[in-house]
Amino acid sequence: xxxxxxxxxxxxxxxxxxxxxxxxxxxxxxxxxxxxxxxxxxxxxxxxxxxxxxxxxxxxxxxxxxxxxxxxxxxxxxxxxxxxxxxxxxxxxxxxxxxxxxxxxxxxxxxxxxxxxxxxxxxxxxxxxxxxxxxxxxxxxxxxxxxxxxxxxxxxxxxxxxxxxxxxxxxxxxxxxxxxxxxxxxxxxxxxxxxxxxxxxxxxxxxxxxxxxxxxxxxxxxxxxxxxxxxxxxxxxxxxxxxxxx
Amino acid sequence: xxxxxxxxxxxxxxxxxxxxxxxxxxxxxxxxxxxxxxxxxxxxxxxxxxxxxxxxxxxxxxxxxxxxxxxxxxxxxxxxxxxxxxxxxxxxxxxxxxxxxxxxxxxxxxxxxxxxxxxxxxxxxxxxxxxxxxxxxxxxxxxxxxxxxxxxxxxxxxxxxxxxxxxxxxxxxxxxxxxxxxxxxxxxxxxxxxxxxxxxxxxxxxxxxxxxxxxxxxxxxxxxxxxxxxxxxxxxxxxxxxxxxx
Numbered sequence: 001x002x003x004x005x006x007x008x009x010x011x012x013x014x015x016x017x018x019x020x021x022x023x024x025x026x027x028x029x030x031x032x033x034x035x036x037x038x039x040x041x042x043x044x045x046x047x048x049x050x051x052x053x054x055x056x057x058x059x060x061x062x063x064x065x066x067x068x069x070x071x072x073x074x075x076x077x078x079x080x081x082x083x084x085x086x087x088x089x090x091x092x093x094x095x096x097x098x099x100x101x102x103x104x105x106x107x108x109x110x111x112x113x114x115x116x117x118x119x120x121x122x123x124x125x126x127x128x129x130x131x132x133x134x135x136x137x138x139x140x141x142x143x144x145x146x147x148x149x150x151x152x153x154x155x156x157x158x159x160x161x162x163x164x165x166x167x168x169x170x171x172x173x174x175x176x177x178x179x180x181x182x183x184x185x186x187x188x189x190x191x192x193x194x195x196x197x198x199x200x201x202x203x204x205x206x207x208x209x210x211x212x213x214x215x216x217x218x219x220x221x222x223x224x225x226x227x228x229x230x231x232x233x234x235x236x237x238x239x240x241x242x243x244x245x246x
Numbered sequence: 247x248x249x250x251x252x253x254x255x256x257x258x259x260x261x262x263x264x265x266x267x268x269x270x271x272x273x274x275x276x277x278x279x280x281x282x283x284x285x286x287x288x289x290x291x292x293x294x295x296x297x298x299x300x301x302x303x304x305x306x307x308x309x310x311x312x313x314x315x316x317x318x319x320x321x322x323x324x325x326x327x328x329x330x331x332x333x334x335x336x337x338x339x340x341x342x343x344x345x346x347x348x349x350x351x352x353x354x355x356x357x358x359x360x361x362x363x364x365x366x367x368x369x370x371x372x373x374x375x376x377x378x379x380x381x382x383x384x385x386x387x388x389x390x391x392x393x394x395x396x397x398x399x400x401x402x403x404x405x406x407x408x409x410x411x412x413x414x415x416x417x418x419x420x421x422x423x424x425x426x427x428x429x430x431x432x433x434x435x436x437x438x439x440x441x442x443x444x445x446x447x448x449x450x451x452x453x454x455x456x457x458x459x460x461x462x463x464x465x466x467x468x469x470x471x472x473x474x475x476x477x478x479x480x481x482x483x484x485x486x487x488x489x490x491x492x
Contacts, residue, residue: 010398013259017396150263152256152425178447179398185435186428202424 003174005140008160011147029122030146031155033084034106036123036219041089042238043225049236050100051107061100069101105146121229128223131166154201161187249420251386254406257393275368276392277401279330280352282369282465287335288484289471295482297353307346315347351392365477374469377412400447407433
């Protein structure tokens with residue numbers, strides 16, 4: 001039997017070059033910090049998240065009374081409730097609520113994957129739960145890195161490598177694109193100390209300048225949460241909630 | 247003094263996301279096999295190479311009586327003199343001649359970089375000579391991988407990593423994009439046996455199926471030639487020839 005395929009699209013600009021199988025599962029990852037914040041929010045009881053690509057869309061939701069997060073270039077956009085720090089998504093005020101979110105790279109990566117059968121949200125925080133879901137579901141996997149303004153970034157690629165290694169624990173997977181092999185090798189080099197390995201990475205330094213070192217360390221914690229956010233009909237929900245609602 | 251920058255664009259689709267400095271040197275690489283063939287041709291005395299993006303352009307040059315190479319999906323296009331095997335570019339019949347060449351990925355990568363101040367041709371075959379030229383020239387470096395149909399490929403990324411490491415031998419360089427750091431790490435893992443490391447890579451296997459193992463081994467020989475092909479006004483010439491002609 002042919003092994004299931006794992007591909008990694010290292011930038012949103014490459015999505016269309018990789019995407020060819022409407023049946024595959026697409027995992028969107030933006031480690032620093034959009035998808036880490038999303039996983040944190042679902043773990044802390046948020047009901048759903050509406051990812052929007054532009055600040056303009058976010059403003060119109062805000063006018064309708066929604067809780068809205070907006071981040072650009074690592075900072076909270078003025079006038080919004082929060083940005084994409086995971087620590088903003090732990091309080092009681094989000095429990096059971098719908099949140100709207102726009103970020104520099106992460107929500108755009110979700111937007112380009114629209115039209116795909118199933119989009120899942122990945123981060124180091126939910127690595128094991130996500131891998132388990134993907135292994136059980138009998139599909140190829142395409143990991144879409146959010147990158148930084150269409151450029152390659154290290155942290156999303158390391159997550160992709162970690163996920164590749166997890167998926168290979170199932171013998172169903174084995175057909176790897178070059179990008180998946182590369183991501184796996186990079187993770188192998190980095191995994192003993194992700195924080196230190198990322199010392200020279202551009203976005204870690206961008207966040208450090210904004211005094212967000214706690215965020216960085218938090219986003220690199222592995223398999224802390226068991227949520228699997230899934231994007232359906234324009235909205236992110238937790239997988240189990242989606243299953244029970246359908 | 248700020249260190250000179252090295253960036254790696256891992257796919258032609260990412261070129262515009264990286265390119266922002268008209269003064270930088272752009273290195274185009276397509277290890278299997280376009281840029282390896284070009285370096286081989288210059289070492290064996292070809293006068294100039296006109297890279298064209300489409301088979302149609304190649305046909306019109308052929309009608310004018312030029313020697314024309316055309317490759318698509320690893321094979322010589324019917325009716326042309328040669329494809330992109332380096333072994334086709336070693337004979338006396340090319341000495342002093344102008345050659346026209348179109349390939350699946352390599353010539354397209356050159357085409358997208360058009361408009362840039364200086365485009366240089368890189369391959370393992372001319373690694374040291376190229377690095378020496380780039381170090382002496384006081385500019386930032388952007389390495390453009392040809393990839394495979396806009397996807398990431400391993401062999402071009404390994405070359406990029408090898409070049410990053412060579413450039414870092416000069417203390418002028420030190421400002422690395424994440425993509426350059428990643429390429430360097432991959433090369434570090436692979437360098438003791440590039441051939442073996444590439445065993446699982448998609449394009450190596452594509453070429454092996456076409457019985458091109460000799461080509462693969464040849465393209466992985468490091469610093470065999472001292473040529474530095476440079477693209478000026480639509481034509482590739484050898485750097486020294488260009489200098490003496492200007």
